Amino acid sequence: MVPSRAGTKVLLLVLVSLAASCTSAATDDAPVGGSPPEITGPTSESSSSPSQPQDRPGLADARIDLQQVAVLEQPVALAVRPDDQALYFAEKVGRVVVLREDGAEPDVILDINGEVSQGSEQGLLGLAFSPDGDFLYINYTDVQGHTHVTKFRTQSDGLDLGSRRDVLFVPQPFSNHNGGNLAFGPDGYLYVGLGDGGSGGDPDGNGQSLQTLLGKMLRISPRPSDGDPYGIPPDNPFVGQDGARAEIWAYGLRNPWRYSFDRENGDLWIGDVGQSEREEIDVELAGSAGGLNFGWNLFEGTLSYEGGSEDDQTVSPVYEYPNRSGGCSVTGGYVYRGSRSRISRAPTSSGTSAKAAWRRSCCWTGRRRSCDRSPR
Ligand SMILES: [Ca+2]
Ligand SMILES: [Ca+2]
Secondary structure (H helix, E strand, O other): OOOOOOOOOEEEEOOOOOOOOOOOOOOOOOOOOOOOOOEOOOHHHHOOOOOOOOOOOOHHHOOOOOOEEEEEOOEEEEEOOOOOOOEEEEEOOOEEEEEOOOOOOOEEEEEOHHHEOOOOOOOEEEEEEOOOOOEEEEEEEEOOOOEEEEEEEEEOOEEEEEEEEEEEEEOOOOOOOOOOOEEEOOOOOEEEEEOOOOOOOOOOOOOOOOOOOOOEEEEEEOOOEOOEOOEOOOOOOOOOOOOOOOOEEEEOOOOOOEEEEOOOOOOEEEEEOOOOOEEEEEEEOOOOOOOEEOOOOOEEOOEEOOOOOOOOOOOOOOEEEEOOOOOOOEEEEEEEOOOOOHHHOOOOOOOEEEEEEOOOOEEEEEEEOOOOOOOO
């Protein structure tokens, strides 16, 4: 049964038309720790790149068709379960709904609307299935604004609500910058992106502090371990280091709202929302030993923010763009490996990364041009 949906409804669009309303500012700065893949910029800027091979169609020619598949309320995340054709959506207002077939009404399989905070960056923010499909993990902010990662055992018609267990709880000092995404890596571990806690400028210095989970990408084994609700992978980079949280995989992140793994090679792509100058895309190559510092708040993109200098061992974004012209914050994206795209006729090793930006409703693609496979 579909409950009453108060408030503004939005159409879920499986594909969004390309627009070129965002300006671009590709960086020439060489990241610390090896050469990451390069991607071209937004459509209008990149199509004439001198490095564009002549046998590939230009990104400016890309056109994406629109198809309405459901009417949902503030859908912010989508997940698929292994060996299941259904699509599972997180509605920010606190519901998980499943679309089992084209044209069907979505079924609500979880409703925690009364348990989530409803600020602009709060609510039910992410979901992911375990690789074996036995558990669904959700990420939400409670009515006090604190972060929970909670799991449910799956069953044939939805979720076993009695199996609900909190996996991770992180107090939030401010209402914004909560991250919210969840993704399992090819290593089977759960990656949890957390923003710097909020306010503005990272007033508590959380991004560069290894003593807090805020401003981090965490890597955990989300099953009970030694009496704890989750375990720490033994090869996490800060295991055994005094004064550092062992859950940390990467640090120096401001608000990694969305990130994903390249399904072909396991590279991790992160969209990190900027403060007031730069939106950025970061990449951690598969095979990395972890422990990368993505710079915040020493840097905002490649710009020094809180005293960052070239002596700091930080990883620059592979792409950044200014956000001064209208608050066009990066939303995230995926490396597309399918064949149903005119712009994917490039060799499969290239991949195409689709990114979206908030407020101006622009969605653009870039193509990675090269990749140094050496981990840091
Ligand atoms: Ca927060
Ligand atoms: Ca950064």
